[in-house]
Ligand SMILES: Nc1nc2c(c(=O)[nH]1)N[C@H]1C(S)=C(S)[C@@H](COP(=O)(O)OP(=O)(O)OC[C@H]3O[C@@H](n4cnc5c(=O)[nH]c(N)nc54)[C@H](O)[C@@H]3O)O[C@H]1N2
């Protein structure tokens with residue numbers, strides 16, 4: 080019998096982890112996957128895989144894998160295809176590519192957001208490279224992850240590098256995790272490592288979330304339940320308590336911030352718009368007291384007062400934001416409110432404090448391909464790609480178009496490579512699929528994936544890709560992970576699957592661009608090229624072959640980082656990179672800007688559409704949020720039944736809301752609003768606020784003949800309404816009704 084061999088590799092889907100995987104292989108078969116250990120990590124943070132990581136082979140090496148290229152034969156979306164050869168597929172792609180370019184112009188071509196291969200050599204980026212060489216394409220800005228938190232952070236600090244290294248939490252006296260569930264939604268290896276340590280040494284941790292999340296349990300934390308999309312009201316009331324009780328750091332606000340009180344409002348602006356005037360009610364007659372906020376948030380006034388006092392008194396204290404509270408209508412405002420509280424308590428620029436906002440810290444450069452400029456300058460916000468298909472040529476700056484006054488064409492070709500945002504992960508699936516079904520709108524769609532996903536079903540050509548176990552790549556963790564990984568090939572490719580680079584090179588050949596596209600390199604030589612390029616900036620990296628054999632490199636000897644130390648100490652000599660050089664609590668740019676919905680110059684609560692206070696609640700009384708479950712990475716792993724046990728797909732509903740509807744634990748229920756309807760199982764739990772329901776995002780869309788989704792796929796209920804400033808996705812802001820299956824409704 081052949082001996083067991085261990086191949087070192089790392090994950091590359093879009094969970095922040097990018098964990099270390101040791102594949103135990105014999106005779107070309109994977110026996111099992113193991114992962115990092117504290118012993119192997121030595122002084123460093125262990126990069127351990129979770130249940131998903133240890134089940135990768137059971138997700139990816141399955142019999143439902145796509146094995147050959149497919150050409151659509153039925154209506155678009157019908158799922159009817161016939162197998163074709165790679166040569167036919169490449170010919171068809173090249174001829175449609177040229178036809179659409181020559182008929183509608185290069186800007187009619189679009190590469191969809193896709194994170195299935197979140198590595199340095201990335202299918203969607205490679206497609207953009209080829210399109211840029213061929214006259215250009217319509218690009219996007221933003222992500223589905225962080226549009227509001229990034230825009231709001233940059234608005235106030237002028238940069239998104241607001242993070243300190245996570246080891247500084249060991250100096251915090253109090254940690255607030257705001258809309259953040261890192262025990263389940265993995266951001267990186269370091270976050271939970273340091274939160275656990277902080278907790279072990281006795282630091283109180285408070286989680287603010289509509290659900291009692293895994294993080295509350297894992298860290299034995301306090302839980303403050305809050306109605307979704309009302310965070311800014313809680314923040315306003317905390318700010319009110321801190322200010323009226325004199326607990327704020329006036330010296331810091333005077334030195335570093337713009338617009339806290341009427342004295343620090345820029346000249347020419349209306350003094351009644353300062354933060355203090357708003358909090359005290361000078362502008363609208365409503366003081367933002369804890370009682371006022373209780374009615375909106377559902378958090379008792381006493382709890383709010385107590386939280387404000389504790390946060391202001393514990394110096395230093397860290398208010399750490401996840402992305403859950405910003406994936407909402409007016410999601411920008413919950414971010415700005417968190418930053419305001421960090422400033423008011425002087426926790427910026429302090430080890431153990433936290434500037435709030437994005438919290439990014441990039442200590443090391445990332446590997447990347449050479450940059451090819453895109454001749455098309457216009458860009459759209461990513462969440463508005465469906466608008467660009469429907470009526471692109473009517474879109475202007477008011478719709479978030481940048482780089483041009485307006486678009487000059489609709490989108491006519493979409494390449495959707497290693498992603499499920501064409502259907503499953505985008506909002507309002509019923510509207511999106513109706514649009515995609517119309518072949519006079521978007522004329523040509525190519526999808527490359529491992530499975531016939533709901534997105535792939537809407538393609539004209541479906542191509543079989545290769546999973547990370549079958550090909551090589553360079554992997555980077557999210558910002559705070561401080562390591563570089565390598566995908567080593569573990570098993571042979573399945574069927575006729577190919578890595579996207581190889582067929583894109585053949586399309587390039589048909590366009591007369593092979594040499595320009597490949598620069599004569601194959602995948603391995605590009606990976607080596609990127610690595611050597613990086614090594615010039617990061618000389619501590621080992622030689623390529625040694626790195627490849629290890630599968631991972633952990634950076635050594637990094638000093639702790641504290642964001643904004645210099646700026647806070649002396650903002651005259653070290654201004655913040657904002658127009659005023661100060662932290663802009665009040666934004667002159669916003670005050671003079673134009674937005675598609677009201678957007679105020681200061682952090683403050685705005686009642687959002689489909690929020691807790693929307694009169695639409697008379698018809699759809701329950702708020703519905705999604706979250707990122709441990710059971711999946713977005714939609715990836717949904718077809719792996721072994722992981723279903725970890726967190727079965729079901730609707731969280733409060734027992735009182737369930738009783739009012741005659742619903743019991745385990746009942747099949749229908750969840751619906753004007754956009755769609757889905758079926759799932761009810762889970763009655765006091766671990767969610769009354770009036771609120773929750774359903775993990777990412778379940779595979781499986782409609783019946785009436786269009787009711789049978790698999791609990793939340794995006795049949797979500798809206799495409801963009802947020803006012805970032806034009807971001809508010810996929811957690813929804814109003815719905817729930818009924819027991821079979822009951823009227
Ligand atoms: N297991 C797993 N980990 C992942 C991913 C995954 O798919 N699976 N995806 C990765 C990616 S790409 C991303 S962008 C991140 C996502 O990271 P996040 O966006 O932070 O994750 P979410 O689960 O959407 O939200 C975090 C928490 O916010 C809560 N929340 C929702 N609405 C509100 C609100 O209005 N107010 C407050 N205070 N809390 C609210 C949710 O209940 C949830 O517990 O996770 C990454 N990590």
Ligand SMILES: Nc1nc2c(c(=O)[nH]1)N[C@H]1C(S)=C(S)[C@@H](COP(=O)(O)OP(=O)(O)OC[C@H]3O[C@@H](n4cnc5c(=O)[nH]c(N)nc54)[C@H](O)[C@@H]3O)O[C@H]1N2
Pocket residue numbers: 092093192193194195196223224225406496497498499500504505527528529530532543544545546547705706707712713714715776777793794797810811
């Ligand atoms: N309602 C709601 N919707 C959301 C979110 C939410 O919180 N709520 N979160 C949003 C966020 S933060 C994000 S980042 C997006 C993520 O959305 P996507 O980027 O679409 O992520 P996945 O759903 O994981 O889709 C990845 C696809 O790539 C495929 N794949 C995996 N590995 C490979 C490979 O090696 N090669 C190829 N060719 N294919 C591969 C998988 O089968 C899967 O179909 O979803 C967004 N959608």
Ligand SMILES: [Mo]
Pocket residue numbers: 093223224225
């Ligand atoms: Mo994301």
